[in-house]
Amino acid sequence: MGDSPAIGRADATARILLICPDCGHENAEYAQLLQSKAIFYCAGDGCDYIFEIGRREDFGMGFAELCRRFYAALHLVGRTG
Ligand SMILES: [Zn+2]
DSSP: OOSOOOGGGOOTTOEEEEEOTTTOOEEEEEHHHHHTOSEEEOOSTTOOOEEEOOOGGGHHHHHHHHHHHHHHHHHHHHHHO
């Protein structure tokens, strides 16, 4: 496992945890699914937060940004929870 931020190179079948900064819902989705979407809606009850993954043509950059947000959210949850 380790703590290397290599989610961008994750296998298509790997699951990526998207922690919503709005409601705190943990959205665990397959990398393959996320790679096919430009945006991902939080599945939290009554929450309309949208994870902006980016258009497919600049998926790499968008996904890298998403990973940074993911780690930021993870740290935030770790501090408060
Ligand atoms: Zn949410």
